Amino acid sequence: MAQQAAIPAIATVAPARPRPRWVRLVVYATLTLFALFYLLPVYVLMINGLKSFQEVSLSRMWVLPSSFSLDSFAKAYGKLAPNFANSVRLVIPATLVTALLGSVNGYILAKWKFRGADLLFPLLLFGMFIPYQSVLIPLVQFLQRAGDALGLSLYGTIPGLALVHIVYGIPITTLIFRNYYASVPTELIEAGRIDGAGLAGIYRHVVLPLSLPAFVVVLIWQFTAVWNEFLFAVVITNNPAQQPITVALQNLAGSQIVEWNVQMAGALLAALPTLLVYVFLGRYFLRGLLAGALKG
């Protein structure tokens, strides 16, 4: 429990309070109305994505399909599959490397305080709030020059974009891990030290085995953030063959030639991985959001 404390969860106990019947009715009616509001866009994307080409018409946008057809999903997938693969190639290194860096940084900032650490931490955190527009011009120049100097292609490629996500992901992952490790009892660290372990040994044998909940939160957070990101992607990958799915979807949705139900199917396809993560790991996802937000 003590280790969980850094990551607030929503307790399930609600206050007992007898209410008149009509009040409960209003409560449920309001909640249901809002639920419909949140589901509306998904409903529209879904029913139109499932219509066959013959059935598609703007005036029948709200009419259910008469028969299920996966034509538009197949067509959207045909157009977006390479970009979907690019996003996968992007999100895996960007998520794993940032999580590892965040874990090590967070451990040191929480348990090996040194002079200046209290000043360093807010300076690091500022990096997660900045509008990325304020670094874009030098970032592009840097990727071009560093790529040339090292004989690598960084500008315009998925590895270059992954590097960018790793660097700008450091502040948030460090924050989440630092807050998590702050709740690991110092006695555990002391015990490790008495046993003769140093900084690295304590991390490996004491801290890392306790870190799974924080890793889950950070991995889900980074996965969602990187998969959904658009600004870096559209600026850094100018070649369609290297673009991740958000950029490809934007191009598809802005196109006049592509049928709009294919655009809708494409939107659902782009949202699918993070939605699946949300459905299956939503509990941790929520904790991650709250850890990132409340503990800032």
Added chain:
Amino acid sequence: MPRLNRDRILAVAVLTPSVAAVGIFVYGFIGWTVYVSLSQWNSFVPDLSFAGLQNYGTLFATVRFQADLRNTLIFTVTFLAACLLIGFLLAVLLDQRVRGESLFRNIFLFPMAISFIVTGTAWQWLLNPSTGVNLLFESLGLGALRSPWYTEPRTAIFSVVLAATWQLSGFTMAMYLAGLRGIPEELMEAARMDGASEWQLYRHVIVPLLHPVTLSAVIVLGHISLKIFDLVFAMTGSGPAFSTDVPGVFMFETTFRGNRFAEGAGIAVIMLALVAVLIVPYLWYGTRTAAEA
């Protein structure tokens, strides 16, 4: 060398790559952007000769940028108000021992997992005046609710506010709900024993206790809205008469479509200043109190 000293050196050595990377990619790059914003680099060929504040002067005199600042203000205020009100309302309702609470909670929250690009694409169709919700309203006999949505310059920005609220009000709900569940039951009981009505209980006990949550929500939502780009870019673009244009879109088009790098850098610096006004006191105050605790 004693182990503790060796570990201290190791600690600094391990942090150094991350600190150096953030130092260069955040602070170094911001410095360079400021430098570019003071230069003459407004064509494809870099020209870094000093121009003083000329680019800022040009920007503030531009109708489009004036519209951007106005839109950012309207967007931020209405989006924050909508998210806080809806988020608080839903949290209070869900806190009434509701059956199916986790189902409602998940439905309210899932938009948070979706890209702004997907949200923008979906709401562009939903608020298309000739189809979308207008059509739905008519078929339900609610024709009076028809609206020109993002095609009417005077109110177009509120269509974007609607989509952004759809995406983030559930998140605000989750923050408030966590806050509500953190209030000790005894405190509410004590207030009731003192004869407080439910209204007074919320007004004088619960809402003040939730002020830290409200502050966190304002910081998170506020910094998102001050730098909003993808949602607008995917949903409406600049809109009729720049009615939905924001600095993020203007910066992108000026810099990477128009090759006016110095002006683009100027827009970015102004965006950074807006966010810093919100964030720096929060970070300063937040880490102070954390250090004292």
